[in-house]
Amino acid sequence: MVRIFLDSNIIADWILLEKKEVELTDELLERYYRSMGCSYVLVNRLLKKGMDICISQLCLAEVISVIYNEAVNRKLFISSVPFSAWTWVSIRERFSLSLDEAEELYYGIFETFDKLVEKGLQIVEDKLNLEIYSFLVLKVGVDCHDALLLNTAIDWDADYFITRDQRLVRKGRRKIFREKFKVRIVAPRAMLSSLKKMDEVES
Numbered sequence: 001m002v003r004i005f006l007d008s009n010i011i012a013d014w015i016l017l018e019k020k021e022v023e024l025t026d027e028l029l030e031r032y033y034r035s036m037g038c039s040y041v042l043v044n045r046l047l048k049k050g051m052d053i054c055i056s057q058l059c060l061a062e063v064i065s066v067i068y069n070e071a072v073n074r075k076l077f078i079s080s081v082p083f084s085a086w087t088w089v090s091i092r093e094r095f096s097l098s099l100d101e102a103e104e105l106y107y108g109i110f111e112t113f114d115k116l117v118e119k120g121l122q123i124v125e126d127k128l129n130l131e132i133y134s135f136l137v138l139k140v141g142v143d144c145h146d147a148l149l150l151n152t153a154i155d156w157d158a159d160y161f162i163t164r165d166q167r168l169v170r171k172g173r174r175k176i177f178r179e180k181f182k183v184r185i186v187a188p189r190a191m192l193s194s195l196k197k198m199d200e201v202e203s
Contacts, residue, residue, distance in 0.1 A: 004046060004053040005153035006121075007163035008062035010188065011055055013039035015063065015112045016070060038188035039164065045195055047119040054122035056152045058145065064109060071097060071105055127155035132181075140176055142168070154181045160194075161185045 013036040046053050055063075075095045076086050085091050097105065117123070129151055136147035146168060153161045161183050163169065169187050177185050186194070 001052045002160070003156065003158045004051055004160045004162060004191075005149075005156060005158040005183075006043070006053060006055050006059070007149065007161065007165060007168075008055070008059045008066060009164045010039045010043065010162055011059065011113075011116070012063045012066035012070075013164070014043045014116065015067060015109060018112050018115070019108060035164070038192060042162070042188045042192050042195075043116070045192065047116070047121070049195070050120065052122075053120070054124050054156065054158075056124050056126045056149060058126050058148055058152070060113075060123060062145070063113075067105065067109055068097070071101070124152065124156055127152045129155065135180075140173060142173075150177070150181075150183075154183055158183050160191060162188060162191050164188065 017036055017040040043053075072092055072095055073086065075097075076091070079095065081091060081095070126148055128148065132154060133147050133151050136142040136150055137144060142150065146165070150161060150168075159182075161168075161177070163185065164187060167173075168185050169190075174185050177183050
């Protein structure tokens with residue numbers, strides 16, 4: 001069976017859009033819908049096909065961080081703070097979540113995430129092989145946290161690592177991962193195309 005490792009941005013996209021259908025309908029998320037939509041459709045397709053898909057513990061931790069930042073972005077948008085100021089630390093601290101907002105977000109994330117687990121998403125332990133990790137960081141130039149995710153995907157014998165991170169899907173890096181580690185790094189749209197070809201072969 002094809003084994004697929006999902007990056008944190010893919011899972012965060014799915015959770016945000018799943019929640020959006022119920023309650024998040026503000027204009028900010030509408031702006032992001034197009035780029036997030038492929039992730040959402042892809043995860044649903046993978047789960048429906050019963051494919052072997054997973055994330056790691058670090059990936060889950062990153063999902064919480066991504067969604068937290070999105071929640072702060074919503075507050076900035078609703079308060080009409082200029083986009084140019086969104087990255088200022090002082091501004092983001094002023095609009096950080098209250099305890100009640102944080103608790104609501106926490107339960108919302110895991111209530112929605114549980115749906116993925118019920119449908120077959122696996123959570124695997126992070127793996128660190130210093131030889132692989134050092135190669136990814138020192139020779140390929142991958143960021144430390146991405147290198148750990150990739151290290152885990154390689155240890156899990158993933159056939160695909162799916163991400164929206166354009167730094168990872170660059171042609172040169174894709175070739176290194178495919179030839180050295182036998183894992184294909186692809187964007188959601190490319191993976192959807194691959195699934196379509198698989199379906200055509202099976203039919």
